Amino acid sequence: MMDYSQGQGELANWIVSETAFSADTLGKGEAVMVLGNGYIGLRSAAEEPYIKEKRNLFINGTFNKSQKNEVTELPNLADVTQLDIRIDGERFSLEFGETKNYIRQLNLKTAELTRMFEWVSPKGKGVRFHFKRFVSLDNLHLIGMKMEIESLTDPIDVSVESGINAQVTNSGAQHFLEGERRIAENRFIQLVQTTNESSIDVVLNTVHNIIINGEKVTAHADKDMDRRKVWLTHDFSLRRGDKLEMEKLTTVHTSRDGNASAEGCDLQGFREQSLKELRQRADEGYDALFLSHKQAWQEKVWDACNIKIESDSGFDQLALRFALYQLTAMAPAHDDRMGIGAKALSGEGYKGHSFWDTEIFILPFFIYSNPAAARSLLTYRYRGLPGARQKAADNGYAGAMYPWEMAWPSDGEVTPVWGDIDIVTGDQTKIWSGFIEQHISADIAFAVYQYENITGDRDFMEHCGYEMVFSTADFWASRLEWHSDRRTYMITDVIGPDEYKEHVSNNAYTNYMAYFNMKLAVRYYEKLKDENPELLRKFEVDNAYREWRAKADLLYLPQPRKEDYVIPQDDTYLQLPDIDLTKYKNQTKVRTIYRNYNAEQINGFQVTKQADTLLLFYLLGQTFLQDDERLSEAVKRANFNYYEPRTLHDSSLSLATHVIIANDLGEKELAYSLFRKACEVDLGPQMDTSDDGVHAASIGGIWKAAVFGFAGVRLADGVLRINPRLPKHWHRMQFSIFWQGQALAIEITQKALKVTASDNRSVIIETGGMTYEMEDTMEVQFREIRPHSSSTVR
Incomplete structure (x- = not known):
């Protein structure tokens, strides 16, 4: 159920909301709440998986022909958004247990996707979830995610599998060759994809920051790889009232990027440079990176071309x-x-x-x-x-x-x-x-x-x-x-x-x-x-x-x-x-x-x-x-x-x-x-x-x-x-x-038109059948709109 009335005060008419979850109608929210910056397009599938979901990550310009008898298309890159979450050993899904106070929102002003709800597990344990996500307008290559899990009623064991999954397709069509995968320093994950016809290299890097009860911790994680997939598994034990925060920061670069094409760097140099960039971003963390993204939206969009009604x-x-x-x-x-x-x-x-x-x-x-x-x-x-x-x-x-x-x-x-x-x-x-x-x-x-x-x-x-x-x-x-x-x-x-x-x-x-x-x-x-x-x-x-x-x-x-x-x-x-x-x-x-x-x-x-x-x-x-x-x-x-x-x-x-x-x-x-x-x-x-x-x-x-x-x-x-x-x-x-x-x-x-020129340069404007020449500001009281004429007012 879509709802557009949730924004209040300064956020009135800024919020696109989904106020109830349905595993049968996932596509609407995934598409309407898409995150993007013109380079990256990230469809807003939920973190936990569902049968009818459509996980899409597109990089503009990376066209490829999957088979000789098909036409070229934007390939669906490896997924970085799925989190396989287990609570007390049982897979977390909103199709099980009881969900309360569910709301998913896209804040148009800040271009951030959030999802919040309270969940009672099949074992009767209360847990609060809060997910956040953005695709940066400040750094076109960056995707930020954050998950908060708070134990409300009982001690719980939490397990989270998170990494990069290249087992995705375009509705069954596979566009990529099997690529290299690695985990550096026990926390930086890298996966390489290469399109099978256009030979475009894609390098994805991701890293996790773990915070428990407000303190950043170094958590042990099990490392795993599978065909076209690499991930880490983190295990936590939370007491009642404990809050776990997991930040996941991802960068995506391709050999078709303008700077990559100009510099002509080889794949190895490409991989090392992108990983170096993510190391820098990891130290900044979700909140600081989101702030830069938020400011970019304000300056480039809302200050520049907003419409107020x-x-x-x-x-x-x-x-x-x-x-x-x-x-x-x-x-x-x-x-x-x-x-x-x-x-x-x-x-x-x-x-x-x-x-x-x-x-x-x-x-x-x-x-x-x-x-x-x-x-x-x-x-x-x-x-x-x-x-x-x-x-x-x-x-x-x-x-x-x-x-x-x-x-x-x-x-x-x-x-x-x-x-x-x-x-x-x-x-x-x-x-x-x-x-x-x-x-x-x-x-x-x-x-x-x-x-x-x-x-x-x-x-x-x-x-x-x-x-x-x-x-x-x-x-x-x-x-x-x-x-x-x-x-x-x-x-x-x-x-x-x-x-x-x-x-x-x-x-x-x-x-x-x-x-x-x-x-x-x-x-x-x-x-x-x-x-x-x-x-x-x-x-x-x-x-x-x-x-x-x-x-x-x-x-x-x-x-x-x-x-x-x-x-x-x-x-x-x-x-x-x-x-x-x-x-x-x-x-x-x-x-x-x-x-x-x-x-x-x-x-x-x-x-x-x-x-x-x-x-x-x-x-x-x-x-x-x-x-x-x-x-x-x-x-x-x-x-x-x-x-x-x-x-x-x-x-x-x-x-x-x-x-x-x-x-x-x-x-x-x-x-x-x-x-x-x-x-x-x-x-x-x-x-x-x-x-x-x-x-x-x-x-x-x-x-x-x-x-x-x-x-x-x-x-x-x-x-x-x-x-x-x-x-x-x-x-x-x-x-x-x-x-x-x-x-x-x-x-x-309803009664007047006012036009103000930013540079005080002369502008000729026709309105209401009259022609006006203005240099700074003009204001015209409306009469009946007539076809344009040659009448001029200076």
Whole structure:
């Protein structure tokens, strides 16, 4: 049972709690309470083992292919969290005896996981347990654990087996060769793993500190090794009232780490250096290391990009803090060779691969809140250009055709070929996304445009950004198909964002985004021709420029229908029959439509998995296409009214877009109800929604829905536009964003907007149909929100 009301006083709406234990619903808490720092992702399994648990320790970037016929994935490293505890010789488990006052909590403010309860053993002895755990944001390689056991009623004998266990797998797939194990100085444990295909060395070190009744002791321990496993066994006798504390400090390093790659050290030197580091950490102890970690979270996250909401519902504030916590835990800001997986670092779902989720749903938070991390994530895509070019060449195209799923930058396309079962035929279904879901190339070009406009980072554009846009535009120019009977280019046989529609032609989202991509390349070419012709010559795109211009203007773009302004999602969607979607719209679990229909049948109905055509209004409304009549307010409203009832939101990516557009259209109550659904994707009462890991894109969408939706912050082709529409029970909203290298503090109430510039540099802001130029602070009393105009106030 998840509970979000346990935080009190200064910790109100900071605490994610589990108030009852169930061995049948472990996955929710394990994923939602994940600990991470962008390098390490540690799923929060309990210390004592259970049958349905999923113990995951991931290091970002360590991709490996277990077998030749499988795709690469993030391997599950050796487990360091399991403690085999025996009380009076009997295995400790919450499935036995009696548990009282159970509570497990993730403190979002300090990023510490705690678990406390009193337990009466089958022999009737009372014991109090208190577990603590963190993954350091101060030292990316460090995991800290602490266990306290207090005898409440009787003398007890306690035995604890603790070490490093490499007998774990990725759902049965073993990624590592048998490695060396050793125990140094009777307390430092080391285990080496090497991936069996990518040959990445992993060195794990762990050490225990023992404290009894407040005094640090040197305890004897038995040393043991087994296949892929090494551990120590500590035995204690506690009297009534005695308290045992056991700290377990672990470090993880890999040969793929940036410093290891740069220094080129051999494995032996690598092992000795990492062990030396742990010796230093062991003397500091859990509490001191945790304090440094806590301070890092305060300075890097809560002081830098916190969002404060005064709402009648405390859950709204907690959900936004949860989003900021998870976004920080998942982002590899330390290394631009790494991306963000669809399940972040919280589970094995989607194998750690990066999708378009990053650019459209996650990256915006970093662009506005942590531009350095945003640049790192985009550089990861730049590093993937060789793989994208290879995929294009393999498919007979030019330029860069980005992989639908991306792992290590040089891996290229890593989408699995086969997926779920077909309920009608019983056969395994083919995953077509890796072959024909191609809009990701334009999505990445859009992300480059968004980043450039918001940050003004010319260095990135000169070294990475222009090349990415030119290369993806080359792909689209070669991908277009000329139809001489209609005198136009088309894009056939694709999957758009709506993955319930496979093998469609002229998907509106794909066509418009390809058009944008080529038009953007034209604009960048002309800009460089005027401002930096020497750089332009290096790209050798003079002929390509002429092709982009000619083909973009002849690309077929589905038009709003005259009778109702609805843009056809693809060539056939509007001719398909409607079915009653009521039960699917009211479903408590996603994808229940597959209980009644298979993919081929769903392909033949007017039903949409997730936001598709509607995404165009949100994305292209930020660009130089914002005044295109095909994307007007009237067309936006017509399309929202048409597609929202037909959209099942069977992807967690979907809801944020609908929140933003509903709010733009003044549908404030609907927008807020969709926002709550987005927050409940991971935080809701369903206990099986997050078993495979949290929904990273949906978490980014929570932030987007609040900032782009309710606060109305929006890029408008180089201009900052802020048109707030707060939910009626939100009384105040405060947050900061970065704009053109300057931090802006924004405060919104139901009556006014206030913006304060940190550096007193001039900023142009559009709000309420007026344009303002400010240098330090501006405050605007709200009138009715109107479309932007050319009126200017200085």
